[in-house]
Amino acid sequence: xxxxxTEEMTLNMGPQHPSTHGVLRFIIRADGEVMREAIPDxxxxxxxxxxxxxxxxxxxxxxxxDRVDYVCAMFTNQGWGMACEKLAGIxxxxxxxxxxxxxxxxNRLASHLLSVGTMAMDIGANTPFTHALREREMINDxxxxxxxxxxTFNYMRIGGVAWDxxxxxxxxxxxxxxxLEPILDEYDSLISFNKIYVKRLANIGIIxxxxxxxxxxxxxxxxxxxxxxxxxxDIPYSVYNDFExxxxxxxxxxxxxxxxxxxxxxxxxxxxxxCKILRQALTKIPDGAVLAKVPRNFKPPAGxxxxxxxxxRGDMGWYxxxxxxxxxxxxHVRTGSFAAMGIINKLSRGLMIADLVTLIASLDVIxxxxxx
Amino acid sequence: xxxxxxxxRVKSRFPAAVVETVDGAGDAFAVIDPTTxxxxxKFLHDDPETAMDCLSNESGVDYKDRIEVVYHLFSYKxxxxxxxxxxxxxxxxxxxxxxxxxxxANWMEREIFDLLGVNFEGHSDxxxxxxxxxxxxxxxxxxxxxxxEYHGISTVRESPIIRLDAKKK
Numbered sequence: 001x002x003x004x005x006t007e008e009m010t011l012n013m014g015p016q017h018p019s020t021h022g023v024l025r026f027i028i029r030a031d032g033e034v035m036r037e038a039i040p041d042x043x044x045x046x047x048x049x050x051x052x053x054x055x056x057x058x059x060x061x062x063x064x065x066d067r068v069d070y071v072c073a074m075f076t077n078q079g080w081g082m083a084c085e086k087l088a089g090i091x092x093x094x095x096x097x098x099x100x101x102x103x104x105x106x107n108r109l110a111s112h113l114l115s116v117g118t119m120a121m122d123i124g125a126n127t128p129f130t131h132a133l134r135e136r137e138m139i140n141d142x143x144x145x146x147x148x149x150x151x152t153f154n155y156m157r158i159g160g161v162a163w164d165x166x167x168x169x170x171x172x173x174x175x176x177x178x179x180l181e182p183i184l185d186e187y188d189s190l191i192s193f194n195k196i197y198v199k200r201l202a203n204i205g206i207i208x209x210x211x212x213x214x215x216x217x218x219x220x221x222x223x224x225x226x227x228x229x230x231x232x233x234d235i236p237y238s239v240y241n242d243f244e245x246x247x248x249x250x251x252x253x254x255x256x257x258x259x260x261x262x263x264x265x266x267x268x269x270x271x272x273x274x275c276k277i278l279r280q281a282l283t284k285i286p287d288g289a290v291l292a293k294v295p296r297n298f299k300p301p302a303g304x305x306x307x308x309x310x311x312x313r314g315d316m317g318w319y320x321x322x323x324x325x326x327x328x329x330x331x332h333v334r335t336g337s338f339a340a341m342g343i344i345n346k347l348s349r350g351l352m353i354a355d356l357v358t359l360i361a362s363l364d365v366i367x368x369x370x371x372x
Numbered sequence: 373x374x375x376x377x378x379x380x381r382v383k384s385r386f387p388a389a390v391v392e393t394v395d396g397a398g399d400a401f402a403v404i405d406p407t408t409x410x411x412x413x414k415f416l417h418d419d420p421e422t423a424m425d426c427l428s429n430e431s432g433v434d435y436k437d438r439i440e441v442v443y444h445l446f447s448y449k450x451x452x453x454x455x456x457x458x459x460x461x462x463x464x465x466x467x468x469x470x471x472x473x474x475x476x477a478n479w480m481e482r483e484i485f486d487l488l489g490v491n492f493e494g495h496s497d498x499x500x501x502x503x504x505x506x507x508x509x510x511x512x513x514x515x516x517x518x519x520x521e522y523h524g525i526s527t528v529r530e531s532p533i534i535r536l537d538a539k540k541k
Binding site: 042043046048050051086087210211213214215216227229234235303304305306308315317319321329330332334338339341342343371 | 426428431475
């Protein structure tokens, strides 16, 4: 082979690239089709949300949290709400917590559907994407009934949720779950066990369990590497203790534990677990108030706290510092996509350029969540 | 282990390293001497009793008279965590990188360098992460003033409400 001299190319991918899930840019050093390295360049969606928090006050920051991750905004709402509640020692009414769980789990379904749909599209299968978005639209309708918005919800408040479930919501939601579960089997037969699909994903971008923890990967990406860890189960918050559900982990059925296929399979299985949680929450929901009494001029005592919740992209950490005034001194969000982007450079070495696209999709990276 | 037990363990191993421990409102934390921070990290990471295998969060806070870097450690093995802090001067703040112990520190330290101007010694890739390379100042510092324009692009926008009011007059 030594008589063929090859030359390294530097390629630019993005920031406007159809398969980068937002505005992401990569500088790729490649030798032919094989990458030596892909250097991520982020910051195109930096809206300085953490700085805005210092200017708008505790209640006023809630709509901005939607924009941290607009694919699963319920979790960012809940994260901020929980951080403020922990600072001020507020207890959320039981029905409020149930409303939060119902809204959040519907949002997780929507987020995972988008993730698996776009993943199929990145590989070249266009039909599953339209099917996934069709189901996601119905969830958007259900969430719209709750809060009037389809993407940036602003549904939760410090101390609970803004509105109670509308009349007849339970029946509608249960009917939707009846409709969704057979469709998940349809996805399995359409894409999950499709030979081309499996070949593009299995044994690509393998992350070992130690590496995943060292790089602080969270959520489905961590579980795909075989670490059975879910904040909902292991550090329970809200009312997740009341529900029975499984935590799916990557088993390496199609290749090696921790490859792209495992990350996809974990998301597919989590869809079913979310349906389980929703069913229990909708039947168990107690009566009562949904919003605790919180002063309009909200001034938590000086102190600091960190809370962790399980968002669609995994463990999301909210770190808030209060100085006793009506404005937070500092807010920091540590998100799942941010951690996942940190490992892409390492994983990309030796991969084909076409596999970078599936790698980003399998890590479920959402650009606004990286930049905030 | 509770966080305070973790801090006691650090104290018994490195008596000089722990400046103070605070267990007031919110999460308890320990302030560590910046010169010994990497030794403390290595100890907490390798010690089987603590086994902090994950740096869950690293962030910086500007307190006007000092800058603090906050480390949220977590152990998946024992399911416990700890919060460590270092206090740095506002002029040329600098501390050793945690990247040698946890790889996840790489990006989080780049973000702190970018937004608060803390230099991490020994970091493998100390570049700005979110802001442009030639951006003046550090946006998350409390005394940061946004420049009115960047390369001829205005960073302020006339408020539509002010424009409507002007029309009425």
